[in-house]
Amino acid sequence: MSSSILGTRHQHWPDEPACAAAAQALAGREPLRQAFVELHGPLGAGKTTFVRHLLRALGVEGSVKSPTYALLEPYQIDHEGGARTPVAHFDFYRFDDPQEWEDAGFRDVFATPGLKLVEWPDKAADFLPTPDLRISIDPQPDESRDVRFDAHTARGVRLLP
DSSP, X not given: OOOOOOEEEEEEESSHHHHHHHHHHHHTOGGGGXXXXXXXXXXXXXXXXXXXXXXXXXXXXXXXXXXXXXXXXXXXXXXXXXXXXXXXXXXXXXXXXXXXXXXXXXXXXXXXXXXXXXXXXXXXXXXXXXXXXXXXXXXXXXXXXXXXXXXXXXXXXXXXX
């Protein structure tokens, strides 16, 4: 999928606390609650770790597990006054059957409000809308991470660090 990049930012995460701080900062941006965020990077890059820190920063309690086998893990963000925002955390690493997209109702999930976080989006690229924000995590030999944030929508621009 090719879409225009409206803005880009770079960060260097020397360690996991830097990853957690980036997740905390992103969680504080109100547009995130209705965003579609893609996470790119090789196995072991830290995509799920970033999502775990992000969900914790958004107030999700309990286990935050990788949806590698289930493809989707749903969560809820509670707000003051009892409002709730749904969160869908996808991992398409093992996705290989387009019929699974329809059978699992993923089209419906993307059509509803809420935050969508997608690891390995290239595996389902034909089915996904344009992301608001694409986060690319590049592991370095010293265990640090170089991270690129690309905004593809106006909402994504408001999410840039």
